[in-house]
Amino acid sequence: MKLLCLWNERHLSRLAVAGRTLPEGSRLADHIRHCPDCRRMWQEFSLLTTALPAALADPLPMPRCSLPTLPARHTRRPVLRMSLATLAVSGLLLATWIGATYGVRPKGSGHPSAVVKVFGTPTPSPLAQAAAVQKGDPARPQPNAEKHSHAAPPCDCPPAESETALPKLATLEDAPIPRASTSNEVPEAISAEDWGKLGTLYAVNGDYADAADAYGRAYEAQPDPDLALAAGQSAESAGEVNEALAYYLHALETSTEPQLYPEEDEQWNEKLVMLSLECSSF
């Protein structure tokens, strides 16, 4: 697979997710016409987006019923369900009593029946209506629908969320190559150089998560400390501090130029300490 095809993979996946067709007369469309790899890739992405809603559709969506009537459909855990309902109602009664006694509840009714009514209100979700009229908001996908009407997102922003249960990293032994588990998912043999170039392209476009992934694959193919360093920097820019730290530790370990990363280099040590602290704070 050529470098250009790897680069196209990103564009094609985004087009497929957005339910768009190939822009007529574009360089990408021309390339796909002549490149069997990319043509197949595009077909597979389109097939996937068509198959996913059917494969994943929840046959029994969230019921619009109240707590006491829930067991009607769920007969597998009636005791637990009843006890949960009882607990919830008891909790509310207790809260009401405390509120009435000490005046700490929200003003107005705190009677449990009011809350039960809340869950039982068959009001249609206005969020969906509001979302639909919102300009530029992607439409929700219909099961089995072939195309979706999303606007393609312009770019990837660095993720702001914290992933759950990130392990603390202290040594190289604790720092596996973050993408090692997915390294054998690509059947084509792609050189480390091509992965590295792809990483540069992603990074230049501000797509740091993909850049880290590409550099990581390059590093797996050829354990070059510069690649690990680039992967770490991209991962850090993408907000994946845990990955970044792992890559940095690999870069330090595999470096053959110790003068570049001396242990007494305070700046470098400070950075590792900061990242370790950030990781441990999750």
Place this chain on the structure above:
Amino acid sequence: MTSIAMAQTPPEVTDETLAKAAQAGDTTAFAALAARYREVAYAYAYACLRNRDEAEDTVQEAFVRIYQALGRFRSSECWGAWTMRIVRNLCTDALRRRRRKNFPLEEASEVSDRGPSPEQFMLASARTRELNAAIAALPEKYRIPLLMHYGSGRTYREIALALGLSESTIGGRLAGALRLLRRRLRQEEIR
């Protein structure tokens, strides 16, 4: 006091207005707020826990907690973000409890959750099972947006709200999930 939340609250009435009314004791306002966020909360919980019963329990517990904590909601905050933060925390707790019981996520996956229908299972093609297995193997940050979007039909906006991320990040993650899925399925084909 007259209720500002009618049976069908117009979308122009902001969440914060409703929250203020709910804090003042208007239970129908709280009902309207719950109706606005119930589906997206359930979609998130289901994508996260992959078990319908557990997802429903979690969402209901979340709304009970939200009701109890109404007094702590500040009007300067975004109601949706506040609500979804509580849902996310409860889902994390549920996952933690499950891990403590050594009950891995795969066991609670969609296929096992639909257990009572063997016909469905028989009819499901090998390809669909492969697809479900590939989805279960996706990293969480890709899997949850994918399940919410294609499984529950949530919009980018709703997923972004549920996860506390931007809409463009959601688009990027969905595309990334698609790339990973394709690679994994192609790998399965080669085997």
